[in-house]
Amino acid sequence: MPRVIDIELLDDAPRRARPEQAFLQLRRLMARNRYADGGSSKPYPLDVIDRPALDAVAVCAWCRSPRGVDVLTRSGLRPAALFRRERTPALPEPTYLLVEELVAGVLEPGESGVEALQRRAAEELHEEAGIHVVPHQLRLLGGPVFMLPGIASEKIHLLEVEVTRGDGPEQWAHEGDGDGSPLEEGAVLRWRELHEAIAACESGGIEDAKTELALRRLAARLVAHGE
Numbered sequence: 001m002p003r004v005i006d007i008e009l010l011d012d013a014p015r016r017a018r019p020e021q022a023f024l025q026l027r028r029l030m031a032r033n034r035y036a037d038g039g040s041s042k043p044y045p046l047d048v049i050d051r052p053a054l055d056a057v058a059v060c061a062w063c064r065s066p067r068g069v070d071v072l073t074r075s076g077l078r079p080a081a082l083f084r085r086e087r088t089p090a091l092p093e094p095t096y097l098l099v100e101e102l103v104a105g106v107l108e109p110g111e112s113g114v115e116a117l118q119r120r121a122a123e124e125l126h127e128e129a130g131i132h133v134v135p136h137q138l139r140l141l142g143g144p145v146f147m148l149p150g151i152a153s154e155k156i157h158l159l160e161v162e163v164t165r166g167d168g169p170e171q172w173a174h175e176g177d178g179d180g181s182p183l184e185e186g187a188v189l190r191w192r193e194l195h196e197a198i199a200a201c202e203s204g205g206i207e208d209a210k211t212e213l214a215l216r217r218l219a220a221r222l223v224a225h226g227e
Helices: 081-088 116-127 194-203 209-224
Strands: 025-031 043-051 055-065 068-079 098-101 104-105 155-162 188-195
Touching: 055 116, 055 188, 055 209, 068 116, 068 194, 068 209, 098 209, 104 116, 116 155, 155 209, 188 194, 194 209
Parallel strands: 055 155
Antiparallel strands: 025 043, 055 068, 055 104, 068 098, 068 188
């Protein structure tokens, strides 16, 4: 498959699409705060972004290697980050075509419970990284987190699983197939040593918040277990 070098914006027509046609639902609301004494604030506008499902998973797949513990990351197309180039950021930054993060995915409407989280995480790991695991092998990595609670209702559940990899010395894994959509094209998988990956988060090499949180939680869990 040819290497993706850019995303060309053709039209803003989806802005004019009916709400039910959009993947993300923007709810423009009017609200007011209610007080314990029976009073209330003045009305104010409120925007909330919903996905079709409220929850998502992020999967910290790791393996043992001669250098310690390696973790799997996936660099994929992230248009929202790429299109920052159209405006002026607070500090100088690169142009983001691919953003490095953990394998992740959104639950389907109606999926609920820990087993549903495990199944979804296993499916995403297979779909995006070609790794097969039994769902019950996946363990929750602490409590779930909001990423943008001021505007987005989505909550992300972090999970971890120990996997095996080939004996070859290669640092880079094969490209993930994804779900077949153009946004899944060109993704690159990489094995990083755990503490090197955490250092990359601190230095700005990895800029995804859920990834840093999951890596730090994994490191703490392994230390707690004497590993």
